[in-house]
Amino acid sequence: xxxxxxxxxxxxxxxxxxxxxxxxxxxxxxxxPIPGAEDRTVVGSVTDHExxxxxxxxxxxxxQLAMAPYRGADEPRSVDLSYDVHVKGMHRVLEAAVRAGTKxxxxxxxxxxYRGNRAGGLRTEEMPPDAVDLYGLxxxxxxxxxxxxxxxxxxxSVLALQLVQPRTEEQWAKPPEGRQNRNxxxxxxxxxxxxxxxxxxxDHQGYDAVFICSDLEAQFLDLSKAKRLxxxxxxxx
Numbered sequence: 680x681x682x683x684x685x686x687x688x689x690x691x692x693x694x695x696x697x698x699x700x701x702x703x704x705x706x707x708x709x710x711x712p713i714p715g716a717e718d719r720t721v722v723g724s725v726t727d728h729e730x731x732x733x734x735x736x737x738x739x740x741x742x743q744l745a746m747a748p749y750r751g752a753d754e755p756r757s758v759d760l761s762y763d764v765h766v767k768g769m770h771r772v773l774e775a776a777v778r779a780g781t782k783x784x785x786x787x788x789x790x791x792x793y794r795g796n797r798a799g800g801l802r803t804e805e806m807p808p809d810a811v812d813l814y815g816l817x818x819x820x821x822x823x824x825x826x827x828x829x830x831x832x833x834x835x836s837v838l839a840l841q842l843v844q845p846r847t848e849e850q851w852a853k854p855p856e857g858r859q860n861r862n863x864x865x866x867x868x869x870x871x872x873x874x875x876x877x878x879x880x881x882d883h884q885g886y887d888a889v890f891i892c893s894d895l896e897a898q899f900l901d902l903s904k905a906k907r908l909x910x911x912x913x914x915x916x
Contacts, residue, residue: 681706682878683738683781685725685772686745687713691787691845691870695744698871703878708734708745725768731775738779740878743772743821744787749814757813765817766824773828776835783836784825785877788888790843790900792819801901804841804888822888829886836883843892843900845870851916861915862894868916869893876909883908 680703684692687707696713699705707713707720708730723730725745735741745768747760769786776784792808792815808819822839829837844864851866865873873891890900893913905911 680704680739680878681737683708683734683741685709685731685734685741685743685768686787687720689744689746690847691744691842694845694847694867694870695742695874698875699878702875706734706738726763726771728771728774731771732778735772735775735779735781738776738781740783740785741772741776741781742785742787742874742878743769746787747817761813761817762820765821769821769824773824773832773835773837777828777832783838783878783880783883784828785874786821786825786837786839788822788839788841789815789818790841790890790892791815792822792841801897802890802899803901804890804904826886829884834884836880837886838877838880838883839886839888840873840877840891841888842870843890843894860898862892862896862898864893865891866893866913866916869913872914873905873909873911876911880909 682699682703683706685708686692688709712720712722721730721734745764747764749757773784792810794809810816810819825837825839829835846864848867855861889905890902892900893915894900895913895915
């Protein structure tokens with residue numbers, strides 16, 4: 680398939696690119712060219728209508744990985760960038776996808792759309808996102824944009840993968856320190872497997888949010904929806 684990765688130079692994009700390149704025809708959008716794929720990179724902002732229209736042409740599945748740099752909640756530039764990238768940028772990706780006839784958009788969301796830790800029991804995707812901090816709030820507003828497009832432009836398929844601390848191989852190889860817990864992270868192979876399954880999923884319409892985490896002991900999250908919808912089960916790697 681032809682896959683567009685928006686924000687490909689970032690942390691998650693760096694983990695995913697090798698696996699996607701091995702199985703799909705990839706195109707990238709970022710503020711700088713992707714090394715080794717300069718001829719397949721559209722340089723520009725996710726908020727730019729013309730950039731997104733050009734990049735989306737002929738694409739089957741689009742991945743929205745772009746994340747705003749964080750400089751503190753009280754920093755005006757952080758506020759501007761967070762709303763621009765997470766909300767307006769999400770709208771631009773979906774808008775371009777609809778116009779290009781792209782069948783699916785997959786959003787790199789986050790568990791941070793939920794406020795704090797839930798006391799007692801496992802968290803499920805049916806619990807409404809309620810974050811009020813700048814990052815969590817704007818990411819959950821991005822999810823609302825996804826829901827709206829899925830309703831308005833059926834049969835568009837939109838998946839929000841709510842990621843939990845995705846790790847590179849180097850990060851994953853280090854033993855957890857202090858209060859860190861491997862069950863509250865996502866290993867690089869688990870992450871790649873989840874995204875490939877989301878890209879290649881058949882017969883999906885509408886909107887779904889799905890937890891992605893290497894919580895092998897089910898300490899925090901109910902991962903049954905990921906298994907049911909994507910056929911994904913974490914392996915802790």
